[in-house]
Amino acid sequence: xxxxxxxxxxxxxxxxxxxxxxxxxxxxxxxxxxxxxxxxxxxxxxxxxxxxxxxxxxxxxxxxxxxxxxxxxxxxxxxxxxxxxxxxxxxxxxxxxxxxxxxxxxxxxxxxx
Amino acid sequence: xxxxxxxxxxxxxxxxxxxxxxxxxxxxxxxxxxxxxxxxxxxxxxxxxxxxxxxxxxxxxxxxxxxxxxxxxxxxxxxxxxxxxxxxxxxxxxxxxxxxxxxxxxxx
Numbered sequence: 001x002x003x004x005x006x007x008x009x010x011x012x013x014x015x016x017x018x019x020x021x022x023x024x025x026x027x028x029x030x031x032x033x034x035x036x037x038x039x040x041x042x043x044x045x046x047x048x049x050x051x052x053x054x055x056x057x058x059x060x061x062x063x064x065x066x067x068x069x070x071x072x073x074x075x076x077x078x079x080x081x082x083x084x085x086x087x088x089x090x091x092x093x094x095x096x097x098x099x100x101x102x103x104x105x106x107x108x109x110x111x112x113x
Numbered sequence: 114x115x116x117x118x119x120x121x122x123x124x125x126x127x128x129x130x131x132x133x134x135x136x137x138x139x140x141x142x143x144x145x146x147x148x149x150x151x152x153x154x155x156x157x158x159x160x161x162x163x164x165x166x167x168x169x170x171x172x173x174x175x176x177x178x179x180x181x182x183x184x185x186x187x188x189x190x191x192x193x194x195x196x197x198x199x200x201x202x203x204x205x206x207x208x209x210x211x212x213x214x215x216x217x218x219x220x221x
Contacts, residue, residue, distance in 0.1 A: 033208060042213045043156070043200070056208075091155060099143045099204035104155040 004105035006092050012111045018080040021108045023092030024073055031098055034067055034077050035091040037107075043091075049075065050098070082112045115139040117212035119201055124218045125191055133186045133215045135201035143204035145177050145184040150214070151197045159186070159199075191219050 005024040013019055025032045033048040047057040052069045060067070064083070069075040079086055089109050093102040117137045125131040135145065144163035148156040162168055162177035162184060174187040188195055198214040 031208075043211050045208060048208055093156075095209075098208055099141075099206060101146055101158050101161060101204075102202075102209055103158065107155050 004092055004094055004103055006090075006105035006108050008108060009106060010109045010111075012113065013082055014113050015083055016081045017112075018078065019082045019086075019110060019112075021077040021090050021092075021110070023075045023077070023105060025075070025092070025094030026103055027073070029094035029096055029103075031095045031100075031102075032069060032075050033093040033095070033102060034075070035093065035104075036088045037091060038088045046077070079110075082110075084112045086110060087112050115203060115205065115207070115210045117201055117203060117210060119199075119212040119215050121213065122216045122218070124220060125188075127191055127193060127219055127221050129191050130187065130189045131191060131217065133188075133199050133201075133217070135184050135186075135212060137182050137184075137201070137203045137212075139182075139203045139205050139210065141206040142179065143206075145175070146202045146204060146209065147173075147175055147186045148200040148202060148211070149197050150200065156200060188217070193219050193221070195219050 007022045034046040037043045046059045047067045049069045067077045089107045091107045093104045095102045119135045146161045147159040150156045160175040167176045172189045177184040196219045198216050200214045202209040202211045
């Protein structure tokens, strides 16, 4: 298996622009997680899905953030409008079960100017 | 709620042994996992303990004591490439909860 795939790997944008991050989980994994990592706040869980259904989005910082999972092999995290404080590394991870081992994608390094 | 405690930084000499401790508070405990993350990289799974005792994978070992809510990661024959951040994570009936990570620096 190719593992979790994320795109783009790097994104530089200007404040106010829309940013869309993409993720393809490992085939057969029922759970998909979106994380944000910064030096100050560490690894934060933003939202997670089970069988394409959002289960808990309490970690989403603001209404500017939204996530979808239209099918078992694709998810997006969108920021609209983006702000400089959104600059971080965004990871997608997938797992077979809710509390089981998660496998992370390479991450998207976002810089909002 | 759930919480984990691990040291923020550890420094060790190349070729030595280092132990990174992790204590946790959780309900519905499934197991304790360890992840490694190099600078600029993604967290990668290292080991998992669902039962008490020691799990060994090459130079790395992980230990769990459920009665003490405590575990550790043991790295032997340290190499420069082991310099990274190490996260413990608790599995339960909720998604994994990660500690804040221990930054390991291996020096010559």
